[in-house]
Amino acid sequence: MMRVTPPGTRPTPVILVLGSDFRQAMVDVLTQRYGREYEILAPSSMEETIEVLTELRTGQRPVALAACEFFAGGEKATHLLAKLQKFMPSARRLVYVPAQRFRGAVRQLHESLAEGRLDLYLMLPQGPRDEEFHTAIAETLSDWAQSGSYSEIDGTRIIADGPSPDLARIRDFLDRMGLPNTVHAPDSPAGVAALAVAGPDTPLPLLQAPNDDSLLSNPSNADLGAVLYGRPTDIGEDAVCDLVVVGAGPAGLAAAVYAASEGLDTLVIDQGPIGGQAGTSSMIRNYLGFPRGISGMRLAQRARSQAVRFGARFLAGQEVTGLRLGGGPEGSHVIELGEETVRGRSVLIATGVDYRRLGVEALEGLVGRGVNYGAAVSTSREVKHKRVFVVGGGNSAGQAAVHLSRFAQHVTMLVRRGDLASSMSSYLIREIEGNPRVTVRPRTMVTDGGGEGHLEWLNLRDLDSGDDERVDAAGLYLLLGAQPTCQWLPTDVARDERGFVLSGADTPWQSWQGGRPPAPYATTVPGVFVAGDIRCGSMKRVASASGEGAGVVPLVHAHLASVAN
Ligand SMILES: Cc1cc2nc3c(=O)[nH]c(=O)nc-3n(C[C@H](O)[C@H](O)[C@H](O)COP(=O)(O)OP(=O)(O)OC[C@H]3O[C@@H](n4cnc5c(N)ncnc54)[C@H](O)[C@@H]3O)c2cc1C
Numbered sequence: 406m407m408r409v410t411p412p413g414t415r416p417t418p419v420i421l422v423l424g425s426d427f428r429q430a431m432v433d434v435l436t437q438r439y440g441r442e443y444e445i446l447a448p449s450s451m452e453e454t455i456e457v458l459t460e461l462r463t464g465q466r467p468v469a470l471a472a473c474e475f476f477a478g479g480e481k482a483t484h485l486l487a488k489l490q491k492f493m494p495s496a497r498r499l500v501y502v503p504a505q506r507f508r509g510a511v512r513q514l515h516e517s518l519a520e521g522r523l524d525l526y527l528m529l530p531q532g533p534r535d536e537e538f539h540t541a542i543a544e545t546l547s548d549w550a551q552s553g554s555y556s557e558i559d560g561t562r563i564i565a566d567g568p569s570p571d572l573a574r575i576r577d578f579l580d581r582m583g584l585p586n587t588v589h590a591p592d593s594p595a596g597v598a599a600l601a602v603a604g605p606d607t608p609l610p611l612l613q614a615p616n617d618d619s620l621l622s623n624p625s626n627a628d629l630g631a632v633l634y635g636r637p638t639d640i641g642e643d644a645v646c647d648l649v650v651v652g653a654g655p656a657g658l659a660a661a662v663y664a665a666s667e668g669l670d671t672l673v674i675d676q677g678p679i680g681g682q683a684g685t686s687s688m689i690r691n692y693l694g695f696p697r698g699i700s701g702m703r704l705a706q707r708a709r710s711q712a713v714r715f716g717a718r719f720l721a722g723q724e725v726t727g728l729r730l731g732g733g734p735e736g737s738h739v740i741e742l743g744e745e746t747v748r749g750r751s752v753l754i755a756t757g758v759d760y761r762r763l764g765v766e767a768l769e770g771l772v773g774r775g776v777n778y779g780a781a782v783s784t785s786r787e788v789k790h791k792r793v794f795v796v797g798g799g800n801s802a803g804q805a806a807v808h809l810s811r812f813a814q815h816v817t818m819l820v821r822r823g824d825l826a827s828s829m830s831s832y833l834i835r836e837i838e839g840n841p842r843v844t845v846r847p848r849t850m851v852t853d854g855g856g857e858g859h860l861e862w863l864n865l866r867d868l869d870s871g872d873d874e875r876v877d878a879a880g881l882y883l884l885l886g887a888q889p890t891c892q893w894l895p896t897d898v899a900r901d902e903r904g905f906v907l908s909g910a911d912t913p914w915q916s917w918q919g920g921r922p923p924a925p926y927a928t929t930v931p932g933v934f935v936a937g938d939i940r941c942g943s944m945k946r947v948a949s950a951s952g953e954g955a956g957v958v959p960l961v962h963a964h965l966a967s968v969a970n
Pocket residue numbers: 651652653654655656657674675676677678679680681682683684685686687688689690691723724725726755756757758760772778890893936937938939944945946947948950
């Protein structure tokens with residue numbers, strides 16, 4: 406018997422437990438901790454499961470977690486979960502394994518995890534208070550709620566009369582800042598109440614922050630950022646920060662945590678929400694210390710609150726437009742934000758790069774699940790004996806194809822031009838030509854793709870004939886190029902021909918003091934540092950960006966000490 410949702414309340418999310426011998430044990434473990442806030446349902450046959458899921462779908466009841474025994478009545482858990490996925494597309498998929506079968510199961514489950522066919526596997530607890538088990542369950546449920554699948558929290562209310570680019574922009578900003586939000590129609594009780602205060606003709610979307618009577622009509626990103634962190638004028642006209650960090654991706658956030666924790670007066674500025682490129686990644690699997698992976702948004706939010714706890718200040722939705730070197734008090738640098746300015750004794754450039762996107766919406770939803778921006782070397786083993794595709798005709802695409810061919814059954818390079826000659830080094834072209842496991846398909850583009858929880862197929866279009874072909878694909882690697890993002894820097898800060906900032910021994914020798922290159926991460930201007938993807942020669946990974954950000958802080962101390970003397 407399922408719970409009935411009283412009118413006007415939100416439906417209770419469901420945890421579905423499937424299995425045979427150990428199903429009841431799993432139900433007992435979950436009921437004790439989660440039975441008050443989730444409904445635990447445990448159908449005993451496939452027919453009953455389909456019936457339950459159909460009923461849930463009709464009643465718009467979300468399934469938060471589907472837990473399936475490693476072998477449920479003779480069927481493999483991953484097969485069962487795949488069959489059911491269309492009934493519960495947002496549910497997180499867990500395979501639980503009784504202790505006595507765990508050793509034998511791990512290898513198989515590890516592969517399924519790598520292939521994106523499940524979200525986690527756990528050993529069935531051996532006794533009460535297995536906190537490791539419950540931490541994993543709680544994190545999974547929290548990821549599910551945070552991914553927009555469901556939120557009980559009313560949070561910020563947005564009054565909107567249907568989808569629009571502004572509504573999408575505002576929700577994306579709030580989501581990435583970790584702020585729960587709900588959309589209400591103008592004729593809903595929340596909409597009527599808000600419009601009664603703002604006036605019936607107020608342009609929508611209209612935003613009402615929780616516990617706040619003020620209303621914002623179609624707020625810009627700067628307005629949204631100001632609600633949370635204030636505006637540049639709040640920093641104080643005469644204030645000079647020890648360190649101003651431009652860019653709040655992993656590099657900027659790591660610098661902020663280390664600098665603020667070491668007592669430096671630190672200000673971080675971002676033109677968007679906090680988190681950078683990493684904040685847009687649905688699952689980062691290769692970041693140290695997160696064996697089950699972590700969503701980029703969650704990682705960014707944790708780093709931001711860590712930095713705030715140490716005293717770092719933030720400005721969000723504020724674009725840095727210029728840098729006046731030594732133009733502030735006591736030789737400090739002036740950071741321009743349009744008409745407004747802030748000042749720093751030292752500046753860290755951590756503005757990252759803009760990855761060119763493929764622009765196929767269905768595939769953006771599978772990033773991290775077979776679709777990868779960049780070579781994603783860590784995924785190589787997952788594509789063993791499978792067909793993969795690399796999009797791009799540059800050297801990085803060629804290197805990725807050669808690397809992947811050591812693992813995949815076959816690699817197809819998709820290139821818009823007629824050949825590789827104008828975009829790739831000739832040694833690499835020769836290597837690809839001689840590699841039987843790599844094929845180049847010129848004049849071809851990807852127009853669609855999909856799969857159940859993981860990439861399974863692509864649609865390829867021949868640009869000359871216009872013909873479409875659907876192909877099986879286990880991996881798609883997008884190497885479309887990355888643009889550096891700091892045209893606002895003065896020319897004194899040396900950059901390479903593509904616009905990446907030079908540091909350390911890469912800087913022109915003419916700028917070296919006393920015949921010695923500046924320290925790593927130091928640019929050609931004293932007190933101006935660089936870290937992360939924007940640095941020439943960087944590795945373009947979350948871990949390397951955060952390591953570089955942290956590595957800048959001792960240099961900031963040394964610079965502050967030198968200008969104080
Ligand atoms: C879809 C996707 C998935 C990825 N997955 C992984 C993964 O699984 N593992 C991994 O290790 N790496 C992954 N990466 C790469 C990783 O995200 C980057 O290497 C990392 O984010 C670089 O950090 P960063 O701090 O240098 O720059 P970014 O994260 O790019 O942050 C730069 C910030 O600077 C801000 N900014 C830019 N210009 C200005 C300006 N003028 N004023 C104010 N602010 C400005 C931007 O808004 C941005 O927030 C992924 C990248 C993408 C795009």
